[in-house]
Amino acid sequence: MSYDYLAETIEKINQLRRDKNAVILVHNYQLGEVQDIGDFVGDSLELSIKAANVDAAIIVFCGVKFMAETAKVLSPNKTVLLPVFEAGCPMADMADVDSLRELKARHPNAVTVCYVNTTAEVKTECDLCCTSANAAKIINSIPQDKDIIFLPDKNLGANVEIMTGRKMILWEGFCPTHMRITEAMVKRKQAEFPDAVVIVHPECRPEIIAMADEQLSTGGMVRFVRESSAETIIVGTEVGMIHRLQKEAPDKKFIPISEQAVCMNMKMINLTDVLAALENDETAIELPDDIITKAEEPIRKMLKLS
Ligand code: SF4
Structure with missing residues (x-):
């Protein structure tokens, strides 16, 4: 995107989100340009809880379909838009x-x-x-x-x-993305950065977890890097997370275990898609009432136990 087009697109998104009382929720694995315009950036459950609690008529959910569905289940009276409807989760x-x-x-x-x-x-x-x-x-x-x-x-x-x-x-x-992370990749990075701390996501195989210093959800990674004294952190999860972590801790150095840990589904949404979603109210997540009622039960029980 040229600078002018980018600035113009962001301006239109900002205007529409005000006019339509919309909030833009963005998952940690999304493109950096999308993370940067989000009202909230987080993991799937943080965002769904935010969707339920926020005072807005429209939720633009920049993530994959199950996340937008979870937001719809927890806030059935709001319009939940998934800018690219084909963005599913292979797992x-x-x-x-x-x-x-x-x-x-x-x-x-x-x-x-x-x-x-x-x-x-x-x-x-x-x-x-x-x-x-x-x-x-x-x-x-x-x-x-x-x-x-x-x-x-x-x-x-x-x-x-x-x-x-x-x-x-x-x-x-x-998860095909986390399956791409191998022991050889971890060993190589540990040899290259011997003083670094290794944090990995629990969707990695147990052999990878055994080599790491910490296994953390994406929300846990954000908290960890805010508090850790480590200067260099090797990260084993989808590479979009690096953008989020770098913003949280700009003085630290973040090394992805693998540049190939990319979830193409998470990369489907760009700023033009967000703008189109807001302009056309597309694509709205629709779920039958009985699915919403039944799907809500296990989620509510979890929230009570958490
Ligand atoms: S990284 Fe992609 S494939 Fe893996 S769990 Fe997340 S959405 Fe699904």
Whole structure:
């Protein structure tokens, strides 16, 4: 984008958000240019809670579809716009309702826990929801005599098993972006920056977590870098996070473990899309009332336990 076009686009976005009483919520993995115009930047659950509490008629959700759906479930009377409707989450799409019902039928004693990265429809079949920040706490709240089905992320599930000592029935899903991070990549960065602290996201494989100093949700990473005395931090998550962390701690040096840890779905939305969404009220998330009511239950239960 040329400078003039960029400035003009931002000006129009600002005018429309005022005129239409809209707020723009932006996930930590979005393009830097989109993060920079957000009213709030955060992880998926922080943003959904913000969507529910903020006094606005329109929420423009710059993230992927399950996030916009979660915002709609928690604030059904607001218009929730996803600027690029095709922006889905490949991991969320690895879990479907029919297969989940079959699995539940085979394990009638199980409590079903879904990561927030699931569709609203899948959430209707779940007892509890969790995020990467509170997953261990949610699992620890379940009575010991119950089995646990955990979906869709087998890596987060395996990492929570290690933290809690609870064996679970794990769905075979994964985040393709975090799967791209390998032990060899971590070793290379550690050799290059021996004084650096290594922080990684719990969607990484357990072998990667074992090599890191901290496993943190994106919200946890933000808090960590604000408080840490480390000057150099090696970061194992989607590369968009570097932009956010650099803004939070401009004096620190952030090194991505892999430049290839890019989620193309998270990069679909640009400023022109945000402007088009505001101009045309597109694309609004619509969910049937019964899906909203049922999907809200596991999310509300999680919020109570958090
Ligand atoms: S980074 Fe992974 S979990 Fe997040 S939206 Fe992309 S595929 Fe889904």
